[in-house]
Amino acid sequence: MAAFCYRQDDINTDLLFPGKYTYTCATGPEIKEHLLEDLDPDFASRVKPGDIIIAGSNFGCGSSREQPSLGLKYVGLKAVLARSFARIFYRSAINQGLLLVQSPEAVDAYDDGDSVEISPSAGTVTVAGKVFSFPPLPAEMLEILEAGGLLAHIRSRVADGGGSGG
């Protein structure tokens, strides 16, 4: 596991995925090509499944475009650990089944090269052996996240005969 650490606050959706590609790139491979292009041009070629991003406050602010959350899920990112998240990005990550961990203390504790372990079920993140807890998701959202995202959740409900009312 590698951690990509961007300490700045207000990392916005244009830095995560430039708006000029919004209406021509919709699939995972198309998005990956430009993911974080204006923040860290090496990210897309270096990221591996199981890696994490560590960031400051208000991560994902700006547009409602979902290429950032969809792209990060596609490349196999395990989680984003940040001091806080912008609202639409937070929703979007749940909709894509991407784990977000909000823990300012854990972000502050992290130094380059530290090991980071995340346990979503226990609600803990361990940085260089120090354990921090983070608030668990409300049950309704956890259900969507655990299904692998909103559309997978809807598919499973339709398959269960739950109709489309969920």
Place this chain on the structure above:
Amino acid sequence: MGETFAMKALGRAAGKSVREGEIVFVEPGVVLTHDNSSAIIGKFESTVPGGKVRYPDRLAIVLDHVIPAATSKNAAGHARTRSFVRNQGISHFYDIGVGVCHQVLPEKGLIVPGSVVVGSDSHTCTYGAFNCFATGIDRTEAAGLWITGRTWFRVPETICINITGHLNYGVSAKDLMLTIIGKISASGANYMAVEFHGPAVGSLRICDRMTIANMGIEMGAKVAVFPGDGIMHDYLQLRGVDCSGAIWSDHDAIFSQTHSFDLEEVAPMIAMPHQVDNVVAVTDIPETPLDQVFIGTCTNGRLEDLIAAANILRGKKIASTLRLLVGPASREVYLEGMELGIIQDMIVAGATVLPPGCGPCLGAHQGALAPGEKCLSTANRNFKGRMGEKEAEIYLASPETAAASALTGRITDPREVI
């Protein structure tokens, strides 16, 4: 204990009394999508192959972001959307040229006070000007709403913004909102509702309220909402909208924070690159020559904005060192502007008029910037790379400041030229 607007709006939609922090499920009255509809159709069709949209009358689809299509790929997305609209019987469809979605929906009478509106666009919060609980969602959630008709919300806490006084000559609602964002910060209203209160609310026109509500997201707000007063009734009743559902917070509602702003103290402001909350007074910035000025968008492309700009530009010529782009927010605005002669005034002054749409705001076409160029825009975002080039700089300001700057070729306080 009294209830806030957010508690009442979500409580009504959920059919029960709600408390802050609670998760509720609601069926929004309008689900807006735009050029991103094509990608949403893909998600819809792969989730429920051959399925029908649950409530086609609640969908509103506006093609506005990259219009006319810049590439065959954009054109294919538009074509797929038109076909889906026909097959699903979606009546609230507005093809290219009708305007920017956030201007078109109120013009067409689709925005109903007191209702819940969602859109796959972060500036959906604009409809807070019409007393709506209106907020942005992503494409996946829009696809889910097309299928199920419902989604969840956490009932937000509320920030009260109290406004007093009157705007001075040459100062506009944009300057007020930039002042507010500069104080509250880009994340200061994250997850929260913002209500606008105070005696000065009654002096803000619908266009002013739309500019302010539009930029609620730039301080993280879930919704940014105005009361359903006579000014709103006058606008909506002309468009056949039932305003009886308007709601407002109780006098004893509890707010998490209260901020006060005196309009007399608001001056022309600029959001400097590359953050919307990086706000300074126009008089406090160093000499800044510009390469392009853009007047338009869902923030400031309305008739009143174009009139304010034309009043400054009329009978003069823009600086030879820059380009001036003007994008009316809708066909209705464009036609009214032509009748008033203000479009002609701006063209004679040197403006290039764009079709009613989002134009250069998102950097996908029309008026993209070269590396190192500086653009003053009346839009709502100045993020690095926003207008297509990460080595360019975007400054945000009012239509008055934009027009004054187009004349001088550098960022200029409009009070110097009017």
